[in-house]
Structures are given as structure tokens and as C-alpha cells.
Amino acid sequence: MQVHVKRRDIESDVAILHTNQKTIGFVPTMGALHQGHIALVKRALEENDTVIVSIFVNPTQFNNSEDLALYPRTLQSDIALLSEVSSDIIIFSPTAKEVYGNTMISTKYDFGGLENEMEGKYRLDHFNGVGTVLKHFFSIVNPTNAYFGEKDFQQLQIVKKLVAIENLSVNIIGCPIYRETSGLALSSRNKRLTEKQLKESPFIYDTLQAVKKDFGIKNVITLREWVSQQFEKNDTLSLEYFEIASVEDLKSAHKIEPDTKYRAFIAAFAGEVRLIDNIALN
Template sequence: MELYTKRRDLEAEVAKLKKQNLDIGFVPTMGALHSGHLALVKQAAKDNEIVVVSIFVNPTQFNNKADLAHYPRTLKEDMDLLTNILETVMVFAPAPEEVYGEEAKATSYDFGGLELEMEGKFRPGHFNGVGTVLKHLFDIVKPDRAYFGEKDYQQLQIVKKLVEIEKMAVQIIGCPIYRESSGLALSSRNTRLNSVQTKASPKIYEVLKQVKEDFGTKSVEELNAWVSEQFSDDPDLKLEYFEIANAINLKTAKRKNKGEEYRAFIAVFAGEVRLIDNIALN
């Protein structure tokens, strides 16, 4: 396990590895690691000789300052988890100035409309921050492959578009959603749930599974209405949005068209904790 906090030190080591023609797998994270992150690390280790994990709470992708302030920061615990599964992992845990320089500022990107759907409607500027930090991190780490979980499916599609826009030589690998035994999608934010919210939140995945089961027989309009009804009187969970969308361009579906792939996307508040999930429908 090697910890790098300075950009120049990691870049120097990466240059040596590149001269040896070693494949580098990269798992970018914001820390507070859980089993979902570790699954990405294991896949990266399987595919590459070298694995780099970044632990960086990126300020430019938070449009809610309170969310940024409360985001868990657990570097020591994260390092212990990584050591338990992979002794040779390289960890990059920089301060913002190591990534951005003097000012942490997001670049404005045109992701072909992907950034305007779902999360983009409720978190303005979020994907500019995601794209900007990943551009910086890809330039520093120079990975052959980078690994992302499908829980953030919209982000995954945007990262693929970012690589296309910036003409970067990195393969983007999407990995399945990792879930708790209750079905709740693993997220660093889950640690902020109280006992009542923890008990209530598996309902999110139960609703998605029912939508998948009914997708063949019910219309999009019927499914939207049903999901809204499931949360209308829930004292613990507040629905922010539910959408059925094209799995490629993420455009909201008004009706089902033959030959198209669809996914259901959902965002729910449990108190102040925002939880997202999605599921393939066909």
C-alpha cells in the first residue's frame, strides 16, 4: 500500500510504470469506502497489473454546500479496507489544490444532453464538476481502464461521453450495482441514515423490482402513477423523482417503443439523505 498526497509524486511513479508497459486500472472514489467500491477495486486488480484508487471529496460536483460539509471523510478506515483486499494498491488522496491548482473551478461541458436529464434537473452543474475532476484525475493517473458502478448510471454514461470529447485513451468499465442484504444500493451516504431510515429505505429497490416485473404489461404512465402513489403517504421516504428513460440517451420515455432499451431511475430523500438507484427494465 502506497499513499500519495502530492500530484507530482504520483505522476512520477506513473511515468515509471508506463515505461514498464504495465496496465493501470483506476477506481476514482470520494472515500467512505464500502463493499461496492471494493468490488470495483477487485475487478481492476483482475484486469490490470497496477491499481490506483483516488480518495478525493470533489468540491465542484456539490451544488449543496451542506452535503459537501457532511460528506463522510474516513481516510484511515478506507486505507485499512483497501489493505485487506489488495496489498499493492496505490492510493491518491490529494488536497483540492493538488488537483485544481489555486482555484477549484468546474469546466462547462456539453455532454450531448445527457447532463440535462434526471440528476441534471435537480443538481445543476453537478456533471460539469464530475467531468472536470475526472479529466484532471485521468491526466494524473493515465489509466488504461477506469471502473465505475452502475448505481450512478447517468454518471457512467457521461464519463463515457467525457472520454469521447477529450479524446482520452482510457476504457470505461461499468460494474453491477452492489447491494446490502436488504436490497438497498450501497452508498457512502448510507452511513448517515438513522435506524428508522435504514429500515425504511429498502423499499426503494422493492419498488424498482415491481416496476421491472410490471414493465411488460403496464404503460409508462401507469407505472409513473403507481410509483408516485407508493411514496405519497410515506412518513420516512420522500420521492424526488422517478423516471423511465432510454438506457442510451437517457431521454424520458412517454411510451414504450419496440427495440429500445429502458431503465427506471429513482431519487428519494430519507430525511436529509438523498438516495438514488436504478434498474434495467428490458
């Protein structure tokens, strides 16, 4: 297994791969890998000649310096986990300077309003940071296909928009949310949960499933009020937002329109740990 920390080394490998007309599958991560990441990697291995996994905690997408400082960094165990999947994976784990050079500044993007909904309301400049780092990685790795989990569904839509804005050739592939048997969506942040928080956190997915069951029977306002009431009764989790939104533009729904696909989204805190999840409604 190759592990590169220098930009020039990964670019050299990529150049050889393209010369030999090999397809490249790319899985960008911030490390602290779990089985959700591994599911993305396995799919990439099935669909491409070579897979590159980046492990990089991107400073420009954090609006909370404490969250950045506490984000788990487990490079050696990440490498070990990936080595169990395949010895042919190429890992790219650069420093911020290797990615950004001497100027670590986010590009200001207009994502057509996608950046202003949900996560964008609570995490200032978050998607500018996401777009900027992915533009750098897409330039370095020059992948055929890039794989993203649907847990971060808003991010997935943003990445697709980024590819259109920058006129990139990479194909963006969304993959289903990988869950614990309890229903809790896998996240690197789950490692920071206490035993009690971990036990209570599947409440988020249970709530989403209940919303899905009642979608089309109860109106949007009633569903929002119900979700808020459920979280008020929970002494472990606090609701940041709940939204029912159109898949296409992610705008908050006021009523259900025909021929429109919707998803329900939740962001909640378990202590200081922020968790997100979503579910397709129709």
C-alpha cells in the same frame, strides 16, 4: 501500500508503470469506502497489473454546501479497508489544490443532453464538476481502464461521453450495483441514515423491482403514477423523481419503443439524506 497526497509523486509512479508497459486500473472514489467500492477494486485488480484508487471529496460537483460539509470523510479506515484487499494498491488522496491548482472552476461541458436529464435537473452544474475532476484525474493517472458502479448510471454515461469529447484513451467499465441483502444499494451516504431510515430504505429497490415486473404490461404513465402513490404512503422516504428512460440518451420515455433498452431511476430523500438507485427493465 503506497499512499500519495502530492500530484508529482503519483505522476512519478505512473511514469514508471508506463515505461514498464504495465496496465493501470483506476477506481475514483470520494472515500467512505464500502463493499461496493471494494468490488470495483477487486475487478480492477483482476484485469490490470496495477490499481490506483483515488480518495477525494470533489467540491465542484456539490450544489449543496451542507451536503459537501456533511459528506463522510474516513481516510484512515478507507486505507485500512483497502490494505485488507491488497498491499499492491496505490492510493492517491490529494488536496483540492493538488488537483485544481489555484483555480477551482468547473469546465462547462456539452454532453449531448445527457447532463440535462434526471440528476442534471436537480443538481445544477453537478456533471460539469464530475467531468472536470475526472479530466484532471485521467490526466494525472493516465489509466488503461477506469471502473464505475452502475448505481450512478447517468454518471457512467456522462463519463463515457467525456472520454469521447476529450479524445482520451481510457476504457470505461461499468460494474453491477452492489447491494445489501435487503436490496438497498450501497452508498457512502448510507452511513448518515438513522436506524429507522436504514430499515425503510430498501423500499426504493422493492419499488424498482415491482416496476420491472410490470414493465411492458402497464404503460409508462400508469407506472409513474403508481410509484408516486407508493411514496406518498411512505412516512420515511420522500420521492424526488422517478423516471423510465432510454439507456442511450436518458430521455424520459412516454411510450415503450421497440428495439430500445430502458432503465427505471429513483431519487428519494430519507430525511436530509439523498438516495439514488436504478434497474434495467429489458
